[in-house]
Structure formats: C-alpha cells, structure tokens
Amino acid sequence: MFKYLPVITISIIILLTTLAPIIIQHDPLAVDLDSIKEPPSLKHPFGTDSKGRDILSRILYGGRISLAVALFAGVVSLSIGFTVGLIAGYYAGWVDALLMALVDFLLSFPSLLLAIGISIVLPAGVFTVIFAISAVGWLSFARLIRGHVLSIREMAYVESAKALGCSDLRILLKHVLPQCIPIGIVLFGLKLGGFILTEAALSFLGLGTPPPTPSWGAMISENRAYILSEPWMVIFPGILIAITALSFNLLGDFLQKKLTPR
DSSP states (O other), X not given: OGGGHHHHHHHXXXXXXXXXXXXXXXXXXXXXXXXXXXXXXXXXXXXXXTTSOBHHHHHHHHHHHHHHHHHHHHHHHHHHHHHHHHHHHHHOHHHHHHHHHHHHHHHTSOHHHHHHHHHHHSOSSHHHHHHHHHHHHXXXXXXXXXXXXXXXXXXXXXXXXXXXXXXXHHIIIIIIHHHHHHHHHHHHHHHHHHHHHHHHHHHHTTOSSOTTSOOHHHHHHHHGGGTTTSTHHHHHHHHHHHHHHHHHHHHHHHXXXXXXXX
C-alpha cells in the first residue's frame, strides 16, 4: 500500500485543485478587511492572510498554477531533451561533441541561478516561468537519453535496420525512441518535484505570476513577515510545497522500479 502512496497523494492534490471552484466558497482574490489575520477556524480552515483572504482557497487555486507550470515545463523539457539526446547519441561524432559541449556549458551554471537570470530578463508571468524552467530542465534529459542511445545504436537490430536501407528518421522513431521512453518517463517523474520547488522559488522572489494571482511560493513571500506572529500564513503553503515535491520524487522512484526492472 505504501508504494502507491505518492500516486494517491498526487491524485488527491490534483483533484482538489481542479475542483477548487466547487469545493471552496471563498473568492481567493477577495479582500475582507473584517477578517484580517484570522487563525484557522470552521469558517476559514487554514485561516486568513494580512488582507483577509482565505488561505485555503488561495492554496487550492495557487496549486493549479504551480502544478500546471511544473507539468508544462516537464513536457517541454522532455521534448527538447529527447530530441537533442536522440540526435547526439545516434549520430555521435562532431554532432555529439557540439551538442554535448552546449549541454556541459549550460550545466556549469547552477540551474536555479540560470532560471532566475532568464526570469529577470523576460516579463513576469506564467509563460516566463515555464520558459525559464524548461530552459534549464531539458539538459538532464538530453544527457541521459544520449547515453542510452549510444548503447542502443550498437545493438544488432539497429545494425540490421541500417543494412536493410531504413532511413535514419525511421530507425530513430521506430527502433531507438521506444527503447528510451521508459527511462524518459522515470526522469520526468523525478524532475517534476524539482520543477515544483523551482516555480515556488521564482514566485517567492517575485519572478513568477504577478499579484494578486495566488501561487504557493508567492503566498510564502507575501506573508513571511508574519511567520512568528501568524505562522499559519506560511506553514500551510510550505507544507503543500513539501508534500507535492516529495510525492513526485517518490513517484519517480516508483516508476523506476516498474519501468526499469533489474
């Protein structure tokens, strides 16, 4: 039962954030000056923030943005990484050397620092965050897929396909790509947790979605001054970030055991 816990947890989080308009009666953007800094209660289970906004509703609505950013960035990173990795590993030679030199150069920078630099240059918003995370996220996909393709390209069935006159595109799509999909899915699950944390970090620094749109990192940033006097404003968003990131990491381990058996 424990091994399915990350799948159950992620499913519950996605379900709650998706059904937020039905579950929650409070407007996450509505300012209520009569309910400022209220502790958790039946009316506001997670309390209210410094502007009287319901924290539970902001967490659920903010979760939609955080999860969407992580998933979209993951798909874009996976697509770019697969393409670069397949080309570099299959053709090898100067193509591999050139592409891997680019990957190594970008990997020499701390990923979060590079994402912050990209977010500063571009206008703040959801698409900027997705672009910034994807710009650094595809590197690990490319390196992993390239190493896997280097071993596959020497196998007998690939050599047979070449001998039969199959085009490089056909070999890549029909014979090489299917062998890389399981390992790509595993890395995708593992990276989503990191993408959640990166999105939260960018939002915390004010480089994510502009206010008053809620996101988990922005909620912590807005209320960090009250962490000692009204800790519920920071604790609940922080707990959701930790649970979600941990669940995606455990999901990656689960997928690794299922898709890449020893």
